[in-house]
Amino acid sequence: MTHEQSRDLYDRALSVLPGGVNSAVRAAIEPYPPFVERGDDGHVIDADGNRYIDWVMGLGPLLYGHDTPQPVEAAIQSHASEGPMYGMPTEIEVEHAEFVARHVPSVEMLRFVNSGTEATVSACRLARAHTGRDKIVVMQGGYHGAQETTLVEGEYDDTRPSSPGIPQSFADETLAIPFNDEEAAHRVFEDYGDEIAGVLVEPILANYGIVRPVDGYHETLRDLTDEHDSLLIFDEVITGFRVGGLQCAQGKFGIEPDLTTFGKLIGGGFPVGAIGGPARLMEQFTPSGDVFQAGTFSGHPVTMAAGLESLRYAAEHDVHDHIHDLGEQLRHGLAEIVEEQAPSYTVTGTDGMFKLVFTRGAPDSFEDHCEGGCAQREDCPRYDHCPKTGADVAAGETDRWRRVFWPKMKDEGVFLSQNQFESQFVTYAHTDEDVETTLEAYKEAL
Template sequence: MHHDESRDLYDRALSVIPGGVNSTVRAIDPYPFFVQRGDGAHVVDADGNRYLDFVNAYGPLLYGHDPPEQVQSAIQSYSAEGPMYGAPTEIEVELAEFLARHVPSVEMTRFVNSGTEATVSAVRLARGYTGRDKIVVMRGGYHGAQETTLVEGEAGHVHPSSAGIPAEFAQHTIPVSFNDPEEITHVFERHGDDIAAVLTEPVLGNTATILPVDGYLETLRELCDDHGALLVFDEVMTGFRVGGLQCAQGKFGVTPDVTTFAKIVGGGFPVGAIGGKAEIMEQFTPSGEVFQAGTFNGHPVAMAAGLEYLTYAAEHDVYEHVNRLGERLRSGLTDILAEKEPTYTVVGTDSMFKVVFSRRGPDDLTDQCDSGCRQRADCPRFDHCPKNGADVQAAETNRYERVFWHEMKDEGVFLTPNQFESCFISYAHTEADIDRTLEAYDAVL
C-alpha cells in the first residue's frame, strides 16, 4: 500500500486544523489515512486502498456504508423538502413514539445533536430534578467532551483530566471503579444525600467493551433507589446495537431512570437524545425549570434517517445477522489467541468486539468463555480479564497502537486505532469478511 495522497492531505490539514484532525481519536502516528468513500462493509482511502471497516464511524453505521433503500429515500425526501424549519415536525414525534414503544426506560424523549449534548443535558436534568450536585461516574467510562465527566482521581481527590476546566467543577464528580460494588456502596454511605445520579455505560464501550459482572447493574439500581438518586445509562454506543431494539438495558434487565442515545438513533447523522420517565423528563423547559434548547434539535433529516434505520431493523433480521457474525468473529479470535497469545482477552457482545492485549492470564484455558469475556465467575480467566478502565489501561496499549493496528491496516482491515475504543460489525459484513478478518488476525498476531 502507498499513502502519498493521505500524507499530502495531512500536511495541508496541519496548517488549518489543530493537530490535523477534527476529533482527537483520529490522530494516528505518523498520520491517518483519509477516507474518500464508503462501499458496503469497506472504506476506500484517498490513495485507492480498500479496507474492511470495523470502525463504522465509531458505531453509528449499523448498515455499513450502503443503508437500505428506504433509509436513503427518506433522507433524500426530507432534504429535498427543506432541511430544517425552527418549528416542530411530525417525524420527530414518530421517532419519539418508536423509542417509547421499544426501550424499557423511555416514556418521553428530548432530541439534541450529539452524544455529548445528550449527557450534558442528562446531568443537568438529574441535578435539577433531585436538587443535588454530585454525579458518580465510572473510571474509564466516557460521556463526551463535558466538564462534569472529564475528571480523574480517587473520591475526595478528583481533578479535571483536561486543561480549561476549573478545578471546582471536578469537586462535584465522584469517580468509582466499574464492577466494584463495595466501592460504590461505600460512596453512597458517605455521600448518598448529595448524589444526584450515577452516570454509567451499561457496557464500558470506550474501554474495550467491558461487560458488567453478575449483579453489578442491579446494585447500582438498588443504591439509587435507596438514596433517591437517578440511575442514568449512557447508551450512546450500546443503544440499538446491544440488546436490539430494547438496547442494553433490555438485555441486562435493569431499567434506568434516564437514558442517553446518539449514533444509531440518528441513522448516521448528527443526533443525540435523552429519554426517560415522563415525571423526570417534564422537568425540561418549557414544561419544567431545567433549561434545554437547540437550533438543530429534532433535525428532520436526522429524525427521518433514524426512524427508517430502526424501522428496517424491526422488520428484518438485522440483529440476528450482525450478532451471529459477532459470535463467529469472537469465537475465532478466542481460538487464535489460545494458540498464539493466551494472555490476551477477547471482549465484546452482540456486534461489538475487541482484543485486549492483557499481560496476564491463567495457566489452563479449559472451559474459558468461548466467544468473548462474559465475566463468568467460573471461567479460568475471571481473575485476569479486564473488569474496569484501569485493567485496560494496564494492557500493552503501545503494542496495540504502534505495531498491531498498523499491521492490520496493511492487511486491509480497519480497526479502531487504540486499545480502548470498541470495534463494530455492520449488516453489510458477510461470513467471508469475518473469515478474511480472522486470517488477518492470525497472520499479524
C-alpha cells in the same frame, strides 16, 4: 500500499485544523491517519485507493455499514429535498420518539439533541435539578463525551479535571469509582448519599476495551440509587440499539434506569443525541418544566428520518440477528487464534461489538473459558485475570497494540479502531467472507 495522498492531505490539514483533525482520536494513528475517500458496504477506500474491511464504522453510528437500505435512503432524500430545517416542530420527530418509546423499556418521553455529549450534559442537569443535589458518580474509564462534569481523572473524591480549561470546581462535584466494584459503590453512597444527584454509567464499559458488568453490578447501582433517592443514568450512546437490539442494553440486562442517553445509531449516521425517561422526569425540561434545554438543530428532520427509518428497517428485516451472528463468529474465531498464539490476551465484546485486549498475565489454559467474548463468568478459570475496570484495560500492552499490531492489520487490509480502547462494530453490510479475511489477518498480525 501507497499513502502519498493521505500524507499530502494531512500536511494540508495541519495548516488549518488543530492537529490536522476535528476529533482527537483520529490523530492516534501514526505518523498520520489514512484519509477516507468513500465507503462501500463493509469496506472503506482511502484517498490513495487502498481498500480495507472497516470495523470502525464511524465509531458506532452505522448499523448498515456504508450501504444504506433503499427505504432509509429514500426517507433521507425526501426530507432533505423539502428543505434542510425549519426551527419548527415536524411530524417525523414525533414518529421517531413514539418508535423509541415503544421499544426501550424505561422510556416514555424523549428530548432529541445533537450529540451524545449534549445528551449527557442535559441528563446531568436534569438529575441535579430533580434531586436538588450536585454530585455525579461516574466510572473510572467511562466516557460520556466532552463535557466538564465527566472529564475528570483521579479516584473517588480526589478528582481533578483531565483537560485544561475546566475549573476544579466542576471536578469537585464528580465522584469516580471503578466499574464493577460493588464495595466502592456502597462506600460512595455511605459517604455522600445525601449529596449524590445521580450515577452516570455505561451498561457496558464500551469506550475502554468493552468491559461487561459482573453479575449483579447494575442491580447494586439500581438498589443504591433507589435507596438514596438518586437517579440511575444509563449512557447508551454506544450500546443503544446495538447491544440488546431495539430494547438496547437495558433490555438485555433487565435493568430500567431513570434516564437514558442516546446517540450514534438513533440518528442513522447523522449527528444526533437524545435523553429518554419517564414523563415525571422528562417533563421537567422546558417548556413543560423549569430545567432549561434547547437547541437550534434539535430534532433535525433529516436526522430524524434517517434514525427512524433505519430502526424501522432493522425491526422488519432481522438485522440484529445477522449482526449478532457475525459478531459471534468473530469472537469465537478470535478466541481460537488467541488460545494458540497469544493466550494472555482477552477477547471481549457482545452482540455486534468486538475487541482483542492485549492483557497481561492470564493463564495459558483456555479450558472452560467464556466463549464468544469475556462475559465476567465467575466460574471461568480466567475470571481473576480478565479486565473488569478501565484501569485493567489500560494496564495492557497499549503501545504494542497501537504501534505494532494496528499497522500490521492495516497492511493486511483490515481497518480497526484507532487504539486499544475504542470499540469495533459489526454491521449488516459485513459478510462471512469479511469475517474470514479478518481472522486470517489476526493470525498474521499476532
